[in-house]
Amino acid sequence: MATAIILPIEFILQKQGISSFSIFSTLRLEKGLLKIEKFASKKLSRLRDVVVLLFIILVVVIPIIVVLNSVVLSWSSDPDTGKVTESVNYQLFGPPNYFSALLDATFVSFASASIATYIATCIAIPTVFLIKRYRFGRFLRAILRIPLIVPTSALGLSILLLWGPEGFNLANPGIWLIILTHIVFSVPVIVEPMLATFEGSEIPLYSGAARTLGATQYNTVESISLPLLKRGIMAGVILSFTRSLGETGATFLVMGSHTTIPPLVVNMVEALAIPAALFASTYLIAISFVLLMLFRKVTTR
Amino acid sequence: MPEVKLTNVAKTFDKGRIIAVDHIDLSIRDREYLTLLGPSGCGKTTTLRMIAGLELPDEGEVYIDEKRVSGLPPEERDVGYVFQEYALFPHMDVWDNVTYGPRVKGWEEEKSERIGREMLELVRLFERTDAFPSELSGGMRQRVALARALSSGSKLLLLDEPLGALDAKIRTELRYEIRRLVKDLQLTAIHVTHDQAEAMAISDRIAVMRKGKILQVGTPQELYLNPQHIFVANFVGESNFLEGYITERTNHKITVELRRGINVQSMNQDHKKGEKVVVAIRPEVLSITQGEKSGLNSIFGNIEGFRFEGTNIRYEIRLENDDLVVVVRPALMAEWLSVGEKVTVAFPVEKSFVFSYPELGLRTELALE
Structure with missing residues (x-):
C-alpha cells in the first residue's frame, strides 16, 4: 500500500x-x-x-x-396499497388461479427433469468408459463440454431449429422437446463428476483384479466399476436434476404450450403478477435447497 | 498341473518407444516357485501381467499347461494374481472379497462358502470376515489378497511384488508364509520382486532380468556361486570389480594384470590372452590382514572407510593401484581395524569370477536402469 x-x-x-x-x-x-x-x-x-x-x-x-x-x-393484501387483488393469496387461489398453473408447471418440471436425467445418465455412464478407455476420449470430453459453454438460449434455438417443425419435425415445441434439450446439457453435467470419481478410484486396478478372478468384462463393470462410481453417479444425477429444474433460457424457446417453473416466473413478472412470481420463486428456492442438502449428503461420507 | 512357457515374448509401450520386454524365453516347471528378479523398470511386472493376460504380448506366445493362451482374456486363463497394491475391492468386506472369484464363476453357494472359509483359515484371518479393507493393516490386507487369489481354485499363483508395500519385519514373516502356502497347496508360483534377499530366501529358481531381457535363470545357489553375467554377479549378492588384461593363460588358470602392474590369478573361463577383463570378487570372500604381507592374490591397501552394520563390519579399502574394494567380515570373528591402517587383502584363486570387459563400459553394464 x-x-x-x-x-x-x-x-x-x-x-x-x-x-x-x-x-x-x-x-x-x-x-x-x-x-x-x-x-x-x-x-x-x-x-x-x-x-x-x-x-x-x-x-x-x-x-x-x-x-x-x-x-x-403480501399474503393477504398488498402492504403499500392494501389492494386485495395484489396479494399472494388472491393471485394464487383467486380468479387469476396462478396456483394451478404452478402445479402444472411443477409437473412438467419434475417430469422433464427426471426423464431427461434418467436418459442422460444412461448415456453418461458408457460415455465415461469410452472417454477413459480410448485415445480419442479427451476429444470426446472436450466436445461434450460445448453445451455447457454455449449460452442456453442459443442451445434452445439450435435444438428448436434442428428437431422442431422447421427442421426434422421430430417433436413440436412442448415437453418432449424440453426433455431433449435438457438431455443435451445434462450429459456433460453427469459425466464430469463421474470422471472425477473414476480418476480417484483406481478402477483399472480393481477391474484387472476382478478379471484375474474370473469375471468377464460385463461382470467387472457391474460388480466393480459401477459400485465404485456410485458416488459420482449420484452427484451427477442430483446436479443434473437441479440444473434441469432451474434452466430457463433454452426451455423458454422450446416449451411451446407447456411450461416449467422458471419460465412461469418470468411470464408472471411480464403479466405484472408480482406476488404470484414471488411465491413461485420461494417455492423454487425451497426445492433447490432440499436438493442441495441431498447433494451434500450424497457427496460427503 | 500348471507349467508356464514363454517363447520369444516381446512387449513395447508408447508406440514402440519403450521396450518393456525384449524377446524372452522362459519356462516354469510344475509346482515350482520361480522368482523374476530385477531392478525397477526391467520388465518383470510386464512379463507377469502378460502371463495373467492383463497385457497382451506384441510378439511371441504364452503357454499355460501346454495350451496357448496368448490371446485369451484374464478370466479364461485360470490364474491367481496378487497385486503389490493389494487391490482389495474397497466396497466389499473381507468375506465378499475372498468369495468374489467363486461367486463370479457361478459356483454353488455351498462350495463358495466352504472355499472362502478354508482360504481365510489358511491365512489366519477368519475372525475378520466382516472388516472392510480400509480397516485392516497392510499385512492383513495382503493376506486377504492372497486368500482371494487362491479361492478361485487356480493352481498357478502370480505374485507382483506382494511384499513391496509392507514393513521390513512383516515382509520377512509373510514371505515364508507365502512359500509355505504355495508348497502345501502344491501350486506353481511366479513371484516378481526387486529385493534379491527376498528372491534368494523363497525361490526354487530365480530369473534375473534387466532391460527387458533375462540374463540368467538358476537356483539361488547357482546364481550366487556361478554368475554367468557381470550384472548378476553384482545384483545377486555383491561384488568388487577390478579391471585388467590377461597376460598368461594355462588350461586351468589365468593371470590378470591389474592397473599399475599388479598381478592376480583366477580360474580360466574361456578367455583369450591379451583380452581386457573384469575380475569380480565378493566382499565376503576377501580376507583382510594388518600390515603389508605379500602372497598369492594379495594386494596392499589403506582402510578408507569403516562401518559397523550389526552382524558385519564393512571396510572400504583403497588398494595400492587406486582401485576401491569393499570387504565384509563377520563382526564377532574379525579383529576390528580402524581407518587409515595399512592392510593386505587377499582372495583364493577359485573364488573369483572373470568376465570379458563389457562393450558399453563397466558402469553402463552394472547400471540398474
Whole structure:
C-alpha cells in the first residue's frame, strides 16, 4: 500500500524537477506509511474477513430473505396499497388461479427433469468408459463440454431449429422437446463428476483384479466399476436434476404450450403478477435447497 | 498341473518407444516357485501381467499347461494374481472379497462358502470376515489378497511384488508364509520382486532380468556361486570389480594384470590372452590382514572407510593401484581395524569370477536402469 501511494508522488515530484528534495521527503513518507501499515495489518486481516462475510450476506442471503419476506407481507393484501387483488393469496387461489398453473408447471418440471436425467445418465455412464478407455476420449470430453459453454438460449434455438417443425419435425415445441434439450446439457453435467470419481478410484486396478478372478468384462463393470462410481453417479444425477429444474433460457424457446417453473416466473413478472412470481420463486428456492442438502449428503461420507 | 512357457515374448509401450520386454524365453516347471528378479523398470511386472493376460504380448506366445493362451482374456486363463497394491475391492468386506472369484464363476453357494472359509483359515484371518479393507493393516490386507487369489481354485499363483508395500519385519514373516502356502497347496508360483534377499530366501529358481531381457535363470545357489553375467554377479549378492588384461593363460588358470602392474590369478573361463577383463570378487570372500604381507592374490591397501552394520563390519579399502574394494567380515570373528591402517587383502584363486570387459563400459553394464 505504501508503494502504491509513494510511487506516483515520487514520479510527479521528479517531473516537477525537485528530485533532490523529494527523495528525502518521500523516503520519510514511506517510512511513516510502512509503520501505519504494520500496525493496521493485523486489524485489516480481521476487517477483510468481515467484509467478505458482509458481501456474501448482502448479495446472496438478503435477496432470498427479501423474497421470503415479501411473500409473507403480501399474503393477504398488498402492504403499500392494501389492494386485495395484489396479494399472494388472491393471485394464487383467486380468479387469476396462478396456483394451478404452478402445479402444472411443477409437473412438467419434475417430469422433464427426471426423464431427461434418467436418459442422460444412461448415456453418461458408457460415455465415461469410452472417454477413459480410448485415445480419442479427451476429444470426446472436450466436445461434450460445448453445451455447457454455449449460452442456453442459443442451445434452445439450435435444438428448436434442428428437431422442431422447421427442421426434422421430430417433436413440436412442448415437453418432449424440453426433455431433449435438457438431455443435451445434462450429459456433460453427469459425466464430469463421474470422471472425477473414476480418476480417484483406481478402477483399472480393481477391474484387472476382478478379471484375474474370473469375471468377464460385463461382470467387472457391474460388480466393480459401477459400485465404485456410485458416488459420482449420484452427484451427477442430483446436479443434473437441479440444473434441469432451474434452466430457463433454452426451455423458454422450446416449451411451446407447456411450461416449467422458471419460465412461469418470468411470464408472471411480464403479466405484472408480482406476488404470484414471488411465491413461485420461494417455492423454487425451497426445492433447490432440499436438493442441495441431498447433494451434500450424497457427496460427503 | 500348471507349467508356464514363454517363447520369444516381446512387449513395447508408447508406440514402440519403450521396450518393456525384449524377446524372452522362459519356462516354469510344475509346482515350482520361480522368482523374476530385477531392478525397477526391467520388465518383470510386464512379463507377469502378460502371463495373467492383463497385457497382451506384441510378439511371441504364452503357454499355460501346454495350451496357448496368448490371446485369451484374464478370466479364461485360470490364474491367481496378487497385486503389490493389494487391490482389495474397497466396497466389499473381507468375506465378499475372498468369495468374489467363486461367486463370479457361478459356483454353488455351498462350495463358495466352504472355499472362502478354508482360504481365510489358511491365512489366519477368519475372525475378520466382516472388516472392510480400509480397516485392516497392510499385512492383513495382503493376506486377504492372497486368500482371494487362491479361492478361485487356480493352481498357478502370480505374485507382483506382494511384499513391496509392507514393513521390513512383516515382509520377512509373510514371505515364508507365502512359500509355505504355495508348497502345501502344491501350486506353481511366479513371484516378481526387486529385493534379491527376498528372491534368494523363497525361490526354487530365480530369473534375473534387466532391460527387458533375462540374463540368467538358476537356483539361488547357482546364481550366487556361478554368475554367468557381470550384472548378476553384482545384483545377486555383491561384488568388487577390478579391471585388467590377461597376460598368461594355462588350461586351468589365468593371470590378470591389474592397473599399475599388479598381478592376480583366477580360474580360466574361456578367455583369450591379451583380452581386457573384469575380475569380480565378493566382499565376503576377501580376507583382510594388518600390515603389508605379500602372497598369492594379495594386494596392499589403506582402510578408507569403516562401518559397523550389526552382524558385519564393512571396510572400504583403497588398494595400492587406486582401485576401491569393499570387504565384509563377520563382526564377532574379525579383529576390528580402524581407518587409515595399512592392510593386505587377499582372495583364493577359485573364488573369483572373470568376465570379458563389457562393450558399453563397466558402469553402463552394472547400471540398474
